[in-house]
Amino acid sequence: MRSLYGRSADHMKVRVLGCSGGIGAPAATTSFLIDDDILIDAGTGLGALSLAELARIDHVFLTHSHLDHINSLPLMADSVGMMRDKPIVVYALAETMETLRDHVMNGRVWPDFTVIPTPENPFLVLQEMAAGETRQIGTRAITSIAVNHTIPAVGYVIDSGSGSLAFSGDTTVMDAFWDELNALEELRYLFVETTFTDENIELAKISKHLCPSMLAGELAKLDVDAEIYISHLMPGSEQEIMAEIAKHIPERTPRALTRDQVFEL
Numbered sequence: 001m002r003s004l005y006g007r008s009a010d011h012m013k014v015r016v017l018g019c020s021g022g023i024g025a026p027a028a029t030t031s032f033l034i035d036d037d038i039l040i041d042a043g044t045g046l047g048a049l050s051l052a053e054l055a056r057i058d059h060v061f062l063t064h065s066h067l068d069h070i071n072s073l074p075l076m077a078d079s080v081g082m083m084r085d086k087p088i089v090v091y092a093l094a095e096t097m098e099t100l101r102d103h104v105m106n107g108r109v110w111p112d113f114t115v116i117p118t119p120e121n122p123f124l125v126l127q128e129m130a131a132g133e134t135r136q137i138g139t140r141a142i143t144s145i146a147v148n149h150t151i152p153a154v155g156y157v158i159d160s161g162s163g164s165l166a167f168s169g170d171t172t173v174m175d176a177f178w179d180e181l182n183a184l185e186e187l188r189y190l191f192v193e194t195t196f197t198d199e200n201i202e203l204a205k206i207s208k209h210l211c212p213s214m215l216a217g218e219l220a221k222l223d224v225d226a227e228i229y230i231s232h233l234m235p236g237s238e239q240e241i242m243a244e245i246a247k248h249i250p251e252r253t254p255r256a257l258t259r260d261q262v263f264e265l
């Protein structure tokens with residue numbers, strides 16, 4: 001089920017399906033499609049894909065178990081399960097897997113597709129991936145890095161073989177992520193969250209997100225050059241947050257990540 005994109009060496013395509021902190025069209029929540037077979041998170045943005053496109057997804061890497069990052073995963077498993085001949089493999093922290101099992105695919109909120117239609121050949125397989133681990137899928141290497149959120153969460157670095165794209169996931173201030181990025185040979189793109197305006201800094205601290213002044217402190221830890229894109233903007237506050245970012249960080253010129261943007265590396 002792999003396309004030419006997936007097979008070609010040193011060439012990778014990342015399509016933004018959703019990158020907002022909430023919904024309200026055109027906003028949709030976090031989901032990135034790598035080539036045609038790998039997803040990073042499964043938020044409402046996933047609804048933009050056709051049934052045929054959904055059926056080609058073999059691997060899903062989750063940052064954490066918050067609803068805006070997982071909500072379309074159980075729906076996707078149900079929609080495409082019968083069309084596929086092998087399970088979708090979901091990579092996540094042990095805590096994220098436990099939450100999915102106990103609170104989502106528990107037979108009450110949604111069927112447990114890790115044992116349906118049979119435990120031997122289910123629609124979904126959950127595979128634990130601890131922070132710091134790498135999974136090599138074809139030519140793409142995906143590494144998780146622990147970040148600092150209200151629940152256990154990771155960001156990811158996706159390496160095409162010729163360059164890397166890093167995604168912070170949901171996070172507040174941290175060091176490990178920036179240390180890892182500074183050690184990369186070629187960081188081309190950075191997606192980093194900024195959920196709130198500076199006025200809501202207390203809310204950003206309590207909910208363990210970032211606001212523009214906090215982002216400025218974080219980006220000061222980044223020693224490498226990369227194109228920077230802002231994700232997880234609160235719907236309705238996008239322009240205000242981006243204007244504050246431009247004021248704090250004039251030298252880096254971060255741009256807002258937008259739905260349907262495509263990055264090649």
Ligand SMILES: [Zn+2]
Pocket residue numbers: 064066149170
């Ligand atoms: Zn979150």
Ligand SMILES: [Zn+2]
Pocket residue numbers: 021066068069170232
């Ligand atoms: Zn979120």
